[in-house]
Amino acid sequence: MGTQISTAQAHLKRFFGFSQFKGNQEAVIENVLAGNDTFVIMPTGGGKSLCYQLPAIMQDGTAIVVSPLIALMKNQVDSLRGFADDSGIAHVLNSSLSKRDVEQVKADIVNGITKLLYVAPESLTKEENIEFLRSVEISFFAIDEAHCISEWGHDFRPEYRNLKQIIQKIGRKPIIGLTATATPKVQSDIQKNLGMEDAEVFKASFNRPNLFYEVRPKTKNVDRDIIRFIKKNEGKSGIIYCLSRKKVEELAQTLQVNGINSLPYHAGLDAGTRSRHQDAFLMEDADVIVATIAFGMGIDKPDVRFVIHYDMPKSLESYYQETGRAGRDGGEGHCLAFYSYKDVEKLEKFLNGKPVSEQEIGMQLLQEVIAYAETAMNRRKFILHYFGEFFDEENGPGAKNDDNSQNPRKQFDAREDLKTVLETIIATAQRFKAKSVVDTLCGTLNSITKQYKVQELPVFNMGADKDEKHWMSVIRQAIVQGYLRKDIEKYGVLFISDKGQAFLKEQGPFLIAEDHDYEEEAGQEEIISEQKAGASFDPELFKMLKELTRKVAKSKGLPPFTVFQEPSLNEMALHYPTSLDELKQISGVGEGKARKFGTPFLELISKYVEDNNIEKGDGLLVKSVVNKSGLKVYIIQSTDRKLPLEDIAAAKGLSMDDLVTEIEHIVHSGTKVNLDYVLEDMFDEEQLEEVHDYFMEADSDELQEAYDEFDGDYSEEELRLMRIKFMSEVAN
Structure with a gap:
């Protein structure tokens, strides 16, 4: 066997150009070459693919590699062809191939040229493919992303469940299963479902010491927090994960208008756009990708410096996979997640209506996510424990590389609060969801609590000395620690578990952590930046x-x-903008006005800041787009095409008043909107000139003053339209 491994090392050097194997690759390859079933659990970036590529090249016959990801298959095939003399060494077999391509693939396999054949599980189920593969020599089967076989995995694919039968139909050969993430539960599920219970298991450490884990509460200022974080990491590559396509689009736009070079990526974009955006990120033409989980599989960008979770994912496996895309070169990787219990409740709602077994699995996976987000313990220890790995939080690699270790939260014994919650649930006959339990405790009546006359119960208002947030936290921690459970069938209703019943008989400690107050820690300048303009502006500068x-x-x-x-x-006078970019963020300014009028204002403000030793702080003024950007473009394009205003309003579901308000916003920000085609139908040239001259001489653009000046000859709407024309021509 020793000679075979030295041969393996020679092949490694000759074919891939590496002198040394990484981690336990050598032992894995030795086991595969010996014809044994092999199970490899190795984190992303650990070199899993080499574990089946090298033995396939060294053996007679063709190895079948099953993978769910077309992009990943294509990457690997291209990469292998780059190393080999004959491009037939690796092929993909899927439905996108032409008949001629399929014939070429089969010919290369029959002639012994093809060492690796990549197939999606769907292609393997086709009878003609099974028949063909039965007739040729197969070296072994490699099942990549093997967690897809398990309902407990984060990416379950039902078609993976048939693999055992298909492998038997083709002819049983050694199997190597590979995954980058597997809890002990998923691990046994994979082995059982692939019929490889006796496989030798090789498990690499899941610890990524260079990753820093942080969870922050998700407040209404989350966009501002993300923009501040990215600006502090200017020029670095990052990925932001959102759960919905809509949020991906909105956030990417918000980042763009705030001067961050970002692009969206989700399955709703056409393939060409997705590919362009992915390439822009890889080639560093874009710093940040805002994406759904459709992005990242098989992306080999080693220098991603941060991964932000705008929404918490559905499982800790997903979280581990997605954060694992940071710092793959061993450099820094900041993993920042924004957590709101409301978001988790939305995910719970998605489970409603699914089969009960699926709901139970989904709920348990979510409980782990909540426990991770709310824990006061070392986050690395928490993650590694979840994957069945011990971690020394004092001396282990990366031990202090998380927010809880660097900024420990105070814990306190809340046994009295837990007792109060459990007694309230009993008093209300275990029929309420968390919200109604909290309302009862705080003495608040809602439609449900009224119906059950909770105001007549002794527990009503018993917890009024503490706020709703506190009681919700106690309930969440009680669920996480197993004192309460949420009923799946009666969606979200709280029941007391056996552990909870035991606690009522004999109370032990119930430790929960105090929340960080991020708003307070962030500093006063942030809070000032959120105040409405005029609330505390500098009166001296305003006058100037x-x-x-x-x-x-x-x-x-x-x-x-x-x-x-x-x-x-x-x-x-509140934000002291001293650059063109900062000035553009001021409402009512925009690109056009900033360029046309901005220079003397920026010079004045810069001098004022310097003369008065003003420290601007980092109170970011975040420019919001939501869906206004698309609406703005639509209005400008439609007025350029001279569409009737009624049609534009109807197309966007706006009233005429709302449409005119939108046009006023566009014009006040320095962009021209041409309404001549509307006004020329309504007024003669003399009337238009008369109103133009009035605004030219007026002290203000107040409509009431204009209305009075013309003795009601023009309606308010007519004057608004003529004022838009005037501002477009004169101010922009």
Whole structure:
């Protein structure tokens, strides 16, 4: 066997150019070459694929590699062809091939050229493929992403369940199962379902010491928190995972308008766009990809410096897989997750209506996610324990590389609170969900608690000395620690478990952690940045900006309100913008006005900041787009095409008043909107000139003043449209 391994090492050097095997690759390859069933559990980036590629190249016949990911198969085939003299060494067999391609693949296999044949499980089930593979020499079967076979895995694929039968039909040969993530439960499920209970198991450590794990509460300012985090890591590559395609699009747009080079990626985009966005990220033309979990499988970008979870995923396996895309070169990798219990409840709702067994599995996986997010213990220890691996939190590699170790949370014994919660659940006959239990404790009536007359119970208002957030936390921790359970059938109703009943008889300690107050820790400048413009602006600077507005307007022969309006000046006096990018973030400014009028304002503010030793802090002003950006583009394109305003409003489900308001916003931000085609149908040239001259001389653009000036000759809507025309021509 020793000579075979030295031969393996020679093949490794000759074919792949490596002198040394990594981790336990050598032992795995030795086991495969000996014709034994082999099970490999190795984290992403550990070199799993070599474990079947090298033995396939060294043996007679063709190895069948089953993988669920077309992109990954293609990557591996291209990579192997790059090493070999004959491109027939590796092939993909799937439904996208032409008849001629399929014939070429079969010919290369029959002639002994093809060492690895990559197939999706669906292709293996086809009778003609089974017949063909029965007739040729197979060296072994490699089942990649083997966790797909288990209902307890994070990526269950029902078609994987048939693999055992198909392998028997083709002719049983040694099997190597490979996965980057498997809890002990998933591990035994894989072995049982592939019929390889006696396989030699090789498990590498799941610890990634260079990754820093952090969980923050998800507040209404989450977009701002993400923008601040990315700006502190400027120029570094990162991935942000969201659960919905809609959120991916919205967040990517918000990042773009805040000066971050980001692109969206999800299954709803066409293949060409997805491929372009992926390439832009790999080639560093984009710093950040905002994606659903459709992104990342088989992406071999070693220098991803951060992975952000905008939403918590459905299982810890998914979390581990996705965070594992950071720092694959051994450099820093920051894994930041934003956690809100409401998001987890949304995921619970998705389980409703599924078969009960699926619901139970889904709920248990979610409980682990909640436990991880809310734990006060070392996060690395928590993750590794979940994967059945011991970790020394004092001296293990990366031991202090998480938020809980660097900023330990105080724990306190909440046994009295747990007792109160359990007694309330009993008093309300175990018929309420968490929200109604908390309402009862806090003395709040809702439609459900009213129906059951909880105000007549002794437990009503018993917990009024503490807030709802505290009681929700006690309930969540009680579920995580097994004192309570949520009923699957009666969706979300709380029941007391056997452990909870035992606690009521003999109370022991019930430790829960205090939450960090991130808002307070973040510093005062953040809070100031969220105040509405005008709430605490610098009155001295405001006066100077107002004067400058008059001066600039006069030099250009314009009324001051066409340059910048008061709300914009308020914001400037609050945030002290000193660059064009910062000025564009001020509401009512935008690209057009910033370029047209911005320079003297930026010079004034910069000098004022310097003269008065003002520290701007990092109170970010975050520009929001939501869906306005698409609407803005639609309105501008539609008015350019001279569509009737009624049609534009109807197409977007807007009232005329709302549409005109949107057009006013666009124009106030410095972008022209041409409404001549509308106004020329309504007024003659003299009337348009008359109103234009009025606004040119007016002290303000107030509609009431204009209405009074013309004695009601024009309606408010007509004056609004003419004011839009005036601002478009004069201010923009």
